[in-house]
Amino acid sequence: MALEHAILVSLAERSATGYDLARRFDASIGHFWKATHQQVYKVLARMQEQGWVDVELVAQAGRPDRKVHRITDAGRAELRRWSAEPIGPEVLRSSFAVALRGLPNVDRDALLAHVRARRDEHAATLEAYEKDMARTFPDPDALDEAALGPYLVLRGGILTEAAGLQWCEETLARLEAR
Amino acid sequence: MALEHAILVSLAERSATGYDLARRFDASIGHFWKATHQQVYKVLARMQEQGWVDVELVAQAGRPDRKVHRITDAGRAELRRWSAEPIGPEVLRSSFAVALRGLPNVDRDALLAHVRARRDEHAATLEAYEKDMARTFPDPDALDEAALGPYLVLRGGILTEAAGLQWCEETLARLEAR
DNA sequence: ATGGACATGTAAGCCGTTACATGATTTG
DNA sequence: CAAATCATGTAACGGCTTACATGTCCAT
Numbered sequence A, B: 001m002a003l004e005h006a007i008l009v010s011l012a013e014r015s016a017t018g019y020d021l022a023r024r025f026d027a028s029i030g031h032f033w034k035a036t037h038q039q040v041y042k043v044l045a046r047m048q049e050q051g052w053v054d055v056e057l058v059a060q061a062g063r064p065d066r067k068v069h070r071i072t073d074a075g076r077a078e079l080r081r082w083s084a085e086p087i088g089p090e091v092l093r094s095s096f097a098v099a100l101r102g103l104p105n106v107d108r109d110a111l112l113a114h115v116r117a118r119r120d121e122h123a124a125t126l127e128a129y130e131k132d133m134a135r136t137f138p139d140p141d142a143l144d145e146a147a148l149g150p151y152l153v154l155r156g157g158i159l160t161e162a163a164g165l166q167w168c169e170e171t172l173a174r175l176e177a178r
Numbered sequence C: 001a002t003g004g005a006c007a008t009g010t011a012a013g014c015c016g017t018t019a020c021a022t023g024a025t026t027t028g
Numbered sequence D: 001c002a003a004a005t006c007a008t009g010t011a012a013c014g015g016c017t018t019a020c021a022t023g024t025c026c027a028t
Helices: A003-013 A018-024 A037-050 A073-084 A095-101 A108-136 A145-176 B003-013 B018-024 B037-050 B073-084 B095-101 B108-136 B145-176
Strands: A053-058 A066-071 B053-058 B066-071
Touching: A003 A018, A003 A037, A003 A066, A003 A073, A003 B095, A018 A037, A018 A066, A037 A053, A037 A066, A037 A073, A073 B108, A095 A108, A095 B003, A095 B145, A108 A145, A108 B073, A145 B095, A145 B145, B003 B018, B003 B037, B003 B066, B003 B073, B018 B037, B018 B066, B037 B053, B037 B066, B037 B073, B066 B073, B095 B108, B108 B145
Parallel strands: none
Antiparallel strands: A053 A066, B053 B066
């Protein structure tokens, strides 16, 4: 129900092929919304039928034509309509928390290894986000209109990763204390 | 692929009917894993076929028999097997982040209202978690084996809510500064 | 020549959500 | 007397994942 809107947001920033979009959902946008290329192609076709995007074919030698999708006025209107709706609660699904909760019935050494691996991932992601922040938004008090959204999302990523990292560190301290 | 395991963890703590489990997934466990009763009943049936749980029928007057599900040795073995597997990356789906990222194309007043509402929810949940923490785990340095898992999960909830709250507050400050 | 990036999709199956269905007991 | 709680499910639909399918160009 909302991949459409994630795609509209992305296309509003810059027109793209399905392939481009799929890569974005592996990178920047993928930090807070995941989608595979199969999903993207299917949803794009639906969005085109609804008139939220139109498509320009760009012929290429040796490869399928690029189908460059551009957001339409109807697409922008749909984005505004959607944004006025209440935002549902985030759907949480944390296997990590399930495993922690099941501690007495779980392979403890394996769990420790998982926590360490996860700690390292959070640390690496956090570092990457902070570098990105320093490079892209050196002065957060002087953001133009177009930069504000991406800045706020990146801040959210940093706060989320920092919290995840701290959770892992505290967990390790408690588990190793035995 | 993992609702089964969340159910196994929950049943390892205490045997339950499908109804009981559905309520747990609305409360304690629901903080990090959501499931509806329809889903729970379906998965429980499958788990029974696999021998991970067995069922004791308890007759009742005027109501359907209670089907009390108890984890079996095979269920505990499955839990241990699962816990040694690598934990996949958490699936993120944040409509909130999508809306922020789309700022220039979004209904700004509505977004502000959403952010305020979300800030208040995070604040309320955080307060509830902290009360729960103070009541249930007054001395985190003296946790027994059974309490450690639930304690760590609650800590995760607190850290997550605090991060969400801070994100909302920073976002409001930036949005209101215009 | 092997593998990765580019570029598009189809198909099968599982998972999850929403709606429907039943019916007694307790609480306000 | 209405609504919530207890207690079980079925059915339809849609979304998402995984596997399959094709073919070129470029770098190693």
